[in-house]
Amino acid sequence: MGAAIHTDKHFLTILSQNQVDGLEVKIKDDDEWVRVKYLPSSFFVMAVDAFMAWSNGRLRSAPHRVVMNGQEDRYSIALFKFKNGTVEIPEELIDDEHPPRFKPFDHFKFLEFYAKSPIYFDERAIKLFCGV
Numbered sequence: 001m002g003a004a005i006h007t008d009k010h011f012l013t014i015l016s017q018n019q020v021d022g023l024e025v026k027i028k029d030d031d032e033w034v035r036v037k038y039l040p041s042s043f044f045v046m047a048v049d050a051f052m053a054w055s056n057g058r059l060r061s062a063p064h065r066v067v068m069n070g071q072e073d074r075y076s077i078a079l080f081k082f083k084n085g086t087v088e089i090p091e092e093l094i095d096d097e098h099p100p101r102f103k104p105f106d107h108f109k110f111l112e113f114y115a116k117s118p119i120y121f122d123e124r125a126i127k128l129f130c131g132v
C-alpha cells in the first residue's frame with residue numbers, strides 16, 4: 001500500500017518511519033521525485049500548505065507520495081501541526097518585489113472548507129482558497 005500524490009493542509013508536518021523507505025517528494029516543477037532517505041532515529045520535517053501561505057510562497061508545500069515496491073512492512077507516524085486562528089503573512093515578508101500572494105485566512109476554516117472536497121489533497125486547494 002502507498003499514498004497518492006498530495007500536499008498536506010496543515011502548517012508543519014513531522015514524519016518518522018521504520019527503516020523501510022517509501023516517501024517521495026517533488027521538489028521542483030518537473031517530473032523528478034526525490035526518495036527520502038532517513039538516518040536512523042531521525043525525523044523528516046516539511047513546511048506544508050499553511051506555512052507556504054504564511055511565508056508568502058517563499059517556502060513551497062511540496063507534493064509528496066508514498067511508493068512501496070518491496071515485501072517489507074513499512075510503518076510511519078506523522079505529527080501535523082496547525083496554526084490556531086488567522087494565518088497572515090508577516091509584514092517583513094511583503095515589499096514591492098514581493099507583493100502578498102495569499103490573503104489572511106482562518107486555518108480551521110480552510111480545513112473545514114475542503115474536508116469533503118475532491119480537491120482536498122490537491123496542491124491547488126490553498127491557492128484557490130486564499131491565493132491573491
Ligand SMILES: O=C(O)CCC(=O)C(=O)O
Nearest residue numbers: 003008015023066076078
Ligand atoms: O508515510 C509517510 O511517510 C507520509 C504520509 C503522508 O504523507 C501523510 O500522512 O500525509
Ligand SMILES: [Fe+2]
Nearest residue numbers: 006007008064
Ligand atoms: Fe502527506
